Amino acid sequence: MPDASLLEVFESPTDVPFLIEHIAEEFTSVCPKTGHPDFGTVTVRFEPGATCVELKSLKLYLQSFRNEGIFYEAVTNQIRDDLVQCMQPQWLEIVTDWRGRGGIRSVITATHGSRS
Amino acid sequence: MPDASLLEVFESPTDVPFLIEHIAEEFTSVCPKTGHPDFGTVTVRFEPGATCVELKSLKLYLQSFRNEGIFYEAVTNQIRDDLVQCMQPQWLEIVTDWRGRGGIRSVITATHGSRS
Amino acid sequence: MPDASLLEVFESPTDVPFLIEHIAEEFTSVCPKTGHPDFGTVTVRFEPGATCVELKSLKLYLQSFRNEGIFYEAVTNQIRDDLVQCMQPQWLEIVTDWRGRGGIRSVITATHGSRS
């Protein structure tokens, strides 16, 4: 199940504001209603504060949703909250882009803070 | 025929403003003038208020247009009005993108409210 | 419901073998199991015998499947059989390419006769 303790950070290499984007194209979780797997892409964009999320720890954190029954909207807001807590970024945006179910595709976007 | 009573909502998982987009690529209705079927994609984008439209109910609602004789502009405005009434969103935008007829493709956009 | 009597033919303009392909990208029927609509592309390729199917009649014939509950495999074989009966082509191939359901897309191909 989702495990925010997997997330690790490293110190940002610069004080000048800059932008980081990680695009995870192999996200999967489970629909809590039907029990069928959901597949999608999770994009994490942020302007770091003092720290940046470490890439391998982000991968393991996202894998921890694999067998979790959870809705699209909840996944998106939980990833935002967990990353805000561990990194304290200046600005952060999570976009989840889900492959279709019954002919409908969905994209959910949650943000935190504002661009410098 | 179009049936807004099919629409159901669930409580929004957060008070922080966020954005939801549902893209239904298999919409079909009937041209009231020629009786021939129209095909298109309906995109529903919104910033929820207290509730979000439930995905399966949205699918059934859109299917209820299948044998309705209705113009492009009317479809677009009716979907906006029905979703505004059931969800009371902060902001909502409906885009209908229709496959061509006689060499002309059409895209209609209707909105409600404003982005937070 | 599917109505082969809608199909009309016209005399082939030449005795020299040639090839005709009609691609109908807006086909829809209904899943007999779930009642949900299916959407796909129907391709009709043939080498005419004495006659060719008339284009508008083909369109109306394909539209007659709109509210029919019928499986992918049965649609494909029925279109082949109806067109073979009305045109007596030298060779004919029907390909139905269906948008996904539950993450699985399907393509069904049925043929009749052989290329000259």
Next chain:
Amino acid sequence: MPDASLLEVFESPTDVPFLIEHIAEEFTSVCPKTGHPDFGTVTVRFEPGATCVELKSLKLYLQSFRNEGIFYEAVTNQIRDDLVQCMQPQWLEIVTDWRGRGGIRSVITATHGSRS
């Protein structure tokens, strides 16, 4: 020759501002200098006032340029003027996108009014 009297309108279905886009990918006219045909796409975008242009009348109007010798810039401005006169839109934009001649493609954009 171009015939604005072919254009018909219908009453807008709503007072709420919305956006309509018609994309005609099969436009052709004739170069007045060389006599060779020109081919392009004409896009009509507008925010309606009290009326909207009827789709089939728009198609016939655009077909009336078929054998007219007329330059790219003049086509674009004439379509804008004819549609402004018949619809009195809140805002209107015409974009003509021409296939190349001698290795040069051209895109001409003319507008009227402003977005609400």
Next chain:
Amino acid sequence: MPDASLLEVFESPTDVPFLIEHIAEEFTSVCPKTGHPDFGTVTVRFEPGATCVELKSLKLYLQSFRNEGIFYEAVTNQIRDDLVQCMQPQWLEIVTDWRGRGGIRSVITATHGSRS
């Protein structure tokens, strides 16, 4: 109206068999049934005999169909016959690929002779 006398040839630069393909993406004629214009791409592929069709004369010949009311199948077979008569090629194939009407696109292929 279609005018095969516009076609000119030049002597093939070699006796070794080779292949020529001309792709005319701006073909237009008129539907004899509805009077509406048809648009498509005409591809001329051939292995020359003693002569090759001259490119500018081919362009003028194809333009001569502009206001002709003629069906897809007839266009294809007539272009084949006119080019066979003027060039006496070793092998020739005409493919006409038509933009959709009523949701159906068509591709017609006619050939003459055989590859060396």
Next chain:
Amino acid sequence: MPDASLLEVFESPTDVPFLIEHIAEEFTSVCPKTGHPDFGTVTVRFEPGATCVELKSLKLYLQSFRNEGIFYEAVTNQIRDDLVQCMQPQWLEIVTDWRGRGGIRSVITATHGSRS
């Protein structure tokens, strides 16, 4: 774990040979070496014998690999063997197309029988 007993068949609707292709773009299993998830597309193509695999049962069967540690080559051969056993097809081909690991993508193809 992979469970072939989930597979169900239905009687083929025709004796005439035809071709069925199911493309499952959301396959996932686990690398037995690293424990990391693998993602890919599984394509099942076959010419049926007396029976065809039922689509929903195929989906559930493919989902049963979700938490199985298994190599690319073994997945491909096992799906072939399980489907051959339950359907006895005239011809069958399994193609698994895996997203990259360490900059290398892989495609594995296994077949059974021959085309009629």
Next chain:
Amino acid sequence: MPDASLLEVFESPTDVPFLIEHIAEEFTSVCPKTGHPDFGTVTVRFEPGATCVELKSLKLYLQSFRNEGIFYEAVTNQIRDDLVQCMQPQWLEIVTDWRGRGGIRSVITATHGSRS
């Protein structure tokens, strides 16, 4: 060598501000350092003042760079200056997009004036 005297203008068909874009995909000049040819696309966008550049004269002007040894940055600025001088546009932008050399592609943008 580049010859601005080839450029001709015609009177703008309207006083209402509008936008013209010409995209020349077959530009070539020569690298003054290596003597090897450079290839790229030159885009000319402008809002006309009293006159517009004539299309065929633009083509001949661009061809006059064919055997000129000149750097990317200089080509871009010279085309801007020559067109500003002959047209006195309200606003003008030149974009040159060069195919790669040694694994690096370049895009240079020069502007004049401001949008109305």
Next chain:
Amino acid sequence: MPDASLLEVFESPTDVPFLIEHIAEEFTSVCPKTGHPDFGTVTVRFEPGATCVELKSLKLYLQSFRNEGIFYEAVTNQIRDDLVQCMQPQWLEIVTDWRGRGGIRSVITATHGSRS
């Protein structure tokens, strides 16, 4: 002007038959009729005999056509003949793919020998 003496070869690294393809996307020559430049892609495919054409010498040879007035068909056959003479390949194919003139694109293919 075209200069076959620019072509150099090196000894093939193996006796086992293999295939080499060089794709030159920046070819230009001049139309002998209009004086306007022609642009295209030249593809050289061959199965070497004892020698292979050296890549930089091929580039310089192709550049030597830059200001030559020569027809599409003649370019194609001359490149074939020059490369056959310098390399004595087991098999060779030249494909020239020309950007359109007056709405018509052309592709010319000339071959020598046969695949081992």
Next chain:
Amino acid sequence: MPDASLLEVFESPTDVPFLIEHIAEEFTSVCPKTGHPDFGTVTVRFEPGATCVELKSLKLYLQSFRNEGIFYEAVTNQIRDDLVQCMQPQWLEIVTDWRGRGGIRSVITATHGSRS
């Protein structure tokens, strides 16, 4: 190892502000953690001050990262700092776009100064 002394500049050809973009699609460095090579595209966009970076020197500078163990974020910030120091640009933006590792792609953006 990265060597900023390889960078050379030339005097900007104009005082008018303009924009230069160099896109290097063949960048490679080494992951300091795993020792495996990383591959990506480096885009350098700037509005020059008095000087512009010379293209070949930029290529050699980027090649000097080939065997350097360095993280994505550090590469991006170092290229920005080195180019700012040698060119003193009005504005500069570095975007590094990395091919995936473990199913996650990354894009890093660093800027300096502001657009004129």
Next chain:
Amino acid sequence: MPDASLLEVFESPTDVPFLIEHIAEEFTSVCPKTGHPDFGTVTVRFEPGATCVELKSLKLYLQSFRNEGIFYEAVTNQIRDDLVQCMQPQWLEIVTDWRGRGGIRSVITATHGSRS
């Protein structure tokens, strides 16, 4: 430098002939003439004999070319020879597809044995 001893194999999971394709999109070596890096994609396709090459060992083997000065043709033939020696496959094909140098892209194909 290239090190075939890095290659490891595992026993093929089946006696039935099947097909494996590994596509390594991040190959780099060095041009022995200019010292500049070359970049390309290496595709390894084979029908295994008793053994299959292990994926991670293949990756390390391909990385061992990173700083080797070696021509396109030699890379291709060496990979074929090294893989034939370690796997003794029924059939094997190596395709190397190189990004352009001086406007010319190259593709080299070497094979061993024949398909069963």
